[in-house]
Amino acid sequence: MEVDRTSHELRPMTCELGHLSRSDGSATLTQGDTTVITSMYGPGDVRISKEIIDKATVEVTYRPKIGLPKCSDKLKERLIRNTCETVILSGLHPRTGIDIILQEMQNSGSFLSCCINSACLALLDASIPLKYLIAAVTCCISDKGEITLDPDLKQEKKSVAILTFVFDSKDFNVVTVSTSGSFSNEQFQSCLMACREASKHVITFYRESMLKKLSKSV
């Protein structure tokens, strides 16, 4: 169901904020057909064994759609957790827990970046103090060496390498990099530059969605 597009385009993005009534913050983000629901609780009480005395404990749970979480899912969970922990000003809420839960709804490529972006939106929705926003962008390198931004599943399958970058919103420095496949140093640099440019559009998207959400006072 993917629409034809050039390799330098991001798929259409749609987000819905605060639609889950039980959680403190929630967001559904779709990038093309890839859909992720994120909900989060906190800062709230935390199990004593996991309590940290000078900052909040950040926990991330990722749930795949089919079956129990596998090793690769745990890796993804870890990556998202580490990324979120660097962003949250956890020192402001010592001895509390911040729980982030992600649910896969539809994986149609660039899944990791969709997960991270929806986590960022959920954190925004819950008004958790953050150092900066984070924008994740995935790109893939085809066997001919062409770079495709925000690839769908078909493009990912054809590619030789998939790279996901996470940038901060202040100086657009790299926060996280996740790669698979083989690529040259030069290719890595050009992917980095392309994704950095694309991440600016993601940040704009965040800003517009928050502006829209807060445009009316209750």
Added chain:
Amino acid sequence: MRETPLSTCERDFILSVIADRKRIDGRQTYDYRKIKIVFGIDRGCCSVELGKTRVLAQVSCEVTEPKQTRPTDGILFMNVELSPMACPSFESGRLSDEGVELNRLLERCIKESRCLDTESLCIVAGQKVWTIRIDIHVLNQEGNILDCASIAAITALVHFRRPDVTVSGEDVTIHELDDRDPVPLSVHHMPICVSFAFFDQGKFLLVDPENGEEKVMDGKMVIGMNKHREICTLQITGDMLLLKEQVLRCSNIAVVKVQEISELIQTALENDKTARSEGRKYGFAESIEREQITTHHTDITNVDMEDITKTNHETMDEEENQEQENSEENKVTILEKGTGIVGEGGRNSWLMSDDDEDVKIEPSIPNKSKKHKQKEKKEAYSFGDDSEEEETVVLDESDLHMIKKVPGSSDSVDLQSLKPSKSTPGKKKKKR
């Protein structure tokens, strides 16, 4: 995280409202909340919203060995996940008592009612059968998860298509989805659970209890029924006693509700079918209502890549140059077998910056020994007056007015001490 308990005040309020034959969300006694069914891109994936309660179901299949006792039957497996996303008190990975009850009830409703023809899932008797797995994820808990989950499970099961299989002799070919159209499962009927909550020893009855009502109810009755008025499962929990008439009355209500919900599922399936065949957009991305204030949508955004490629080449060139320079600097010279040196004769970076300054300041005294220099440095800090040699410094005219002559000291000071910040009184200067 613990769940916020219901206060006595809230409890009393809900009960008093029910006694007035009203409900806290304004519904009538027999009303269901609004049901919304959305299908994903994948076959067998659907999300059902019952008011604010939300459940995601996904059906998947794989080829396995059949059970020894039933060699010609496929296997249906159900898994209910009470994800912490739904409610803070749910824990991931561990199934609570509530989760076990939910899983068992759904199994009884869907598996044991034999709505799925398991014999048609057999590929080779005793060797290969299809195992159908239904994963149910609860996304938001606002009461009556069971009804929502049963609707989601049966809808997903009907929506699902498994890959086609051809068997010729011993060879089994499973066709790819692009290769041959996948086939639907044979579902005989659609059992749907309807929950009734009882209050005040069965005096009051409510259909589709929401979260608050579920917390204060005396007990609950679940009727699993299909549209042919066949009861598939019936369960009563809680500490209450019911009359025979009440059970009958509930089953009559269930008949009506099941009819309505079945029709709703059918129309949802039809809509999805036409959307897919006509090539219209479908899936979760399309189901989000864009007019709401909490939603935002952007179309395809074009990322300007021309500048990037240009700057990228520049940075790459720079880096390459740097690398080349580095490679020249870091050339390894082999002294003898097994010994090599890197970067011989480079600037010594171990000396303190103060030393450098000293050296620069004294260009007029080129033949100073190293020992001498060290001494000078020492003096610059300590201004010691026990030096045996007399120090000589050449000054130009501009420096002259800054020099203070003070009797009592016999030593001269390094130029550094002449700087206003460092100049110390009590120093005598000798000039030549």
